[in-house]
Amino acid sequence: MELRQLEYFVAVAEEANFTRAAERLHVAQPGVSAQIRRLERELGQPLLDRSARAVRLTEVGAAALPHARAALAAVAGVRQAVDDLTGLVRGQVAMGMVSSRGPVNLPDLLARFHERHPAVDITLAEATSDVLLAGVADGRFDIALIGVSGEPPPGIGFEVVLDEPLVAVSGPDDPLTAHATITLSELESRSLVSLPKGTGMRAIVDAAFLADSAQPRVTLEAGDPNVVAQLVGRGLGVAVVPMSLATHYTELHAMEITRPAGLRAKLALAWRTEGPVSPAARVFISQARVLLGL
Numbered sequence: 001m002e003l004r005q006l007e008y009f010v011a012v013a014e015e016a017n018f019t020r021a022a023e024r025l026h027v028a029q030p031g032v033s034a035q036i037r038r039l040e041r042e043l044g045q046p047l048l049d050r051s052a053r054a055v056r057l058t059e060v061g062a063a064a065l066p067h068a069r070a071a072l073a074a075v076a077g078v079r080q081a082v083d084d085l086t087g088l089v090r091g092q093v094a095m096g097m098v099s100s101r102g103p104v105n106l107p108d109l110l111a112r113f114h115e116r117h118p119a120v121d122i123t124l125a126e127a128t129s130d131v132l133l134a135g136v137a138d139g140r141f142d143i144a145l146i147g148v149s150g151e152p153p154p155g156i157g158f159e160v161v162l163d164e165p166l167v168a169v170s171g172p173d174d175p176l177t178a179h180a181t182i183t184l185s186e187l188e189s190r191s192l193v194s195l196p197k198g199t200g201m202r203a204i205v206d207a208a209f210l211a212d213s214a215q216p217r218v219t220l221e222a223g224d225p226n227v228v229a230q231l232v233g234r235g236l237g238v239a240v241v242p243m244s245l246a247t248h249y250t251e252l253h254a255m256e257i258t259r260p261a262g263l264r265a266k267l268a269l270a271w272r273t274e275g276p277v278s279p280a281a282r283v284f285i286s287q288a289r290v291l292l293g294l
Helices: 003-015 018-025 029-043 059-086 106-116 129-138 200-211 225-233 243-248 279-291
Strands: 091-097 120-126 143-147 156-170 181-183 191-194 217-221 239-242 253-259 264-272
Touching (some): 003 018, 003 029, 091 129, 091 279, 120 279, 129 156, 143 200, 143 279, 156 200, 191 225, 200 239, 200 264, 239 243, 243 253, 264 279
Parallel strands (some): 091 143, 191 217
C-alpha cells in the first residue's frame, strides 16, 4: 500500500469524479484509476462504486476513508514535526491589503519574511476592506491589512497597527482655509471627495455624517487615498482623511472635526481565529505581529 494510493482514493472520494480528482492532483486520470484499482486488489474489496455518473463510496470505502485521511494527516504531521525542529517552513502565504497603508512598510515586512523563509511562496492582492475580510473568513487570504470601522466578525482576530485622527481638508484657495475647526454638518453642501464604499475609511465617514445628522454629497471617488488628496488640492472638493495624509500634502488645509468628535482612522492586521491555518501562515502571522510591534 502506497501513500499516493491513499491520496488518490481520498481525492476521488471528495470530488466524486475521477477527472476532477486528477485535475486537483495534477496527474493523468488513467494513473489515478490504475492506482486505486491496485489499492482495491490489495485490500480485496471495491472501495468505489463506478456504476453511476457520480462516483460513490462503497460500504467498505466509507469505512476506509477516515483511516486513509488519518494516515495522510499523520504523514503531514511527521513532516511538520521535522520542519519545526529544523526551523524550516514551506508552503504558501496569501496576504491582502488595502490601498491606504499609511506609514506601514508592508514591502519591508514581506521582504524580511522572505529572507527568513525563502521556501514559502507569498502572494499579495489589493482590495477593499469588506472584500479582504470576506477573503480571510473563507480562506482566500491567510492575513490581511484592513481599514477598521467596527468590531471584527466572529472567527476573525485583529490587532491595530495604526491609529490616528481624522481631519477635514480643503484646497489652498478654498474659503474654508479661514477655519481651524469644522463640523461635518458644515460640509453637507460641499462636494466631497472620498474612497469608495466597501473601504473602512468610507464606512467611518458615512457613519460620522449620519451621527451629525448630515448627508454627505460624494461627487468624486478614488480608490487611492493619494488621489483623493490630490483632487482636493486642485480645488475639486473637500475630504475627510487621516492626519498623516493631510500633513504629507502641504498644500492642503487641515481642520479639526469637532462634531462628531474623536474620529480616528485605524489599520489592523486580520486573520482567522477559527478553522484551519497552514504552518507557513501561522509563522507569518506571528512574525508580522513581532515586526510591527504588536
